[in-house]
Amino acid sequence: MANAGDTIENPLTGERITFLKTTRETNGELLRFEYLLPPGFSIPEHVHPRQEERHEIVSGTLKGRVAGHERVYVEGQRVVGPADVPHAWRNPSDAEGLLIVSELRPALRFEPLIEAVFAIAEDSKIGKMAVPGRLLRMAVLLDESRDDFYPTQIPMPVWKASLALNTALARVGRLLGYDDGYTGLEPVPEARRSGPARISGGRVAFLATGSLAVLAFALLRRRGGRRKILWG
Numbered sequence: 135m136a137n138a139g140d141t142i143e144n145p146l147t148g149e150r151i152t153f154l155k156t157t158r159e160t161n162g163e164l165l166r167f168e169y170l171l172p173p174g175f176s177i178p179e180h181v182h183p184r185q186e187e188r189h190e191i192v193s194g195t196l197k198g199r200v201a202g203h204e205r206v207y208v209e210g211q212r213v214v215g216p217a218d219v220p221h222a223w224r225n226p227s228d229a230e231g232l233l234i235v236s237e238l239r240p241a242l243r244f245e246p247l248i249e250a251v252f253a254i255a256e257d258s259k260i261g262k263m264a265v266p267g268r269l270l271r272m273a274v275l276l277d278e279s280r281d282d283f284y285p286t287q288i289p290m291p292v293w294k295a296s297l298a299l300n301t302a303l304a305r306v307g308r309l310l311g312y313d314d315g316y317t318g319l320e321p322v323p324e325a326r327r328s329g330p331a332r333i334s335g336g337r338v339a340f341l342a343t344g345s346l347a348v349l350a351f352a353l354l355r356r357r358g359g360r361r362k363i364l365w366g
Contacts, residue, residue, distance in 0.1 A: 136245055146255040148172035148231075151248065157241040165241035168192070171225040171232040179222035179286045186239045187215035189223070194232035197224045220286050243279045250275055270307035277304035 136142075138159060141152045148170075155166035171194075179199065189196065189212065196207040200214070200221045207213050215221035225232035238244055254268045280297050284290075 136249060142249060142252045144252045144255045145259045147175065149175070149252075151252075153245075154235070157245045160241065162241050163239065165238045165245055167236055169234050169236050171196075171223075171234070173225060173227050173229055173231060175232070176224040177222060179220050180283050181218060181220050181286060182215070182242075182283050183218050183281065184240075185242055185244075185282065186217050187221065188237040188239070189213050189215075190235045192233040192235060194225065194230050194234075195227060196232055196234060197226045198222070242282045243275060244282075247272075247275050247279060267310075267312070270303070270310060271312040273300055273303040274307045274312050277301050 135158065136153045136156050138153055138156055141150060143150045149172065150170040152168040153166075154168060155164055157165050169189075189198075189207075191207050191209050191211050191213075193209055196213065198205055198207060198213045198215075198221065200216075201219050205213075206226070215223075250268060250272050254272065257268060277300055280301075284293055288296075
């Protein structure tokens with residue numbers, strides 16, 4: 135659970151987020167954070183059916199595409215990604231970081247999702263054994279967020295099939311004690327588990343593989359080298 139002033143970093147991409155107003159502090163109405171996007175970083179085009187994005191450029195340059203219209207934004211300017219409208223963001227610089235202040239209204243589940251993504255990245259970098267558990271909790275979070283966003287670059291039938299597989303993986307996660315709460319990334323106590331965890335390793339591996347498309351877009355974290363694919 136984040137508090138105002140907390141900073142998290144993604145060691146695999148160089149992203150950094152400092153929370154300014156958290157989901158808990160605003161009763162879910164708003165999430166506000168300072169966001170550093172490294173050089174060449176892209177967030178692929180996506181849609182939030184019921185959430186609005188607002189970004190103010192503090193330093194650097196933001197290239198945005200909203201409803202198919204591209205524009206470059208510089209220090210002091212603001213851009214809005216309205217609900218139910220496709221939008222994508224990119225730091226076009228090869229050398230300079232982009233610092234923005236972002237607001238999401240309502241907050242929905244972005245805060246625990248981004249915390250989980252950064253935690254998985256940290257574990258992956260140092261080879262920590264917590265990665266499988268964090269991936270299961272990510273599946274649960276994604277399952278609860280399935281109506282919060284969708285990518286425009288993945289055909290809808292493929293996206294829906296991936297969501298279905300992720301739902302199956304989320305069931306495994308819940309059986310093992312992972313929930314979608316804001317209380318951290320560890321399993322919930324034994325007494326709160328919904329049932330015994332009698333799931334074969336092969337089935338978990340199959341479901342995890344099938345959920346990669348969902349997880350990949352939820353991460354939304356790419357930089358350099360593959361911009362043409364991600365930007366469209």
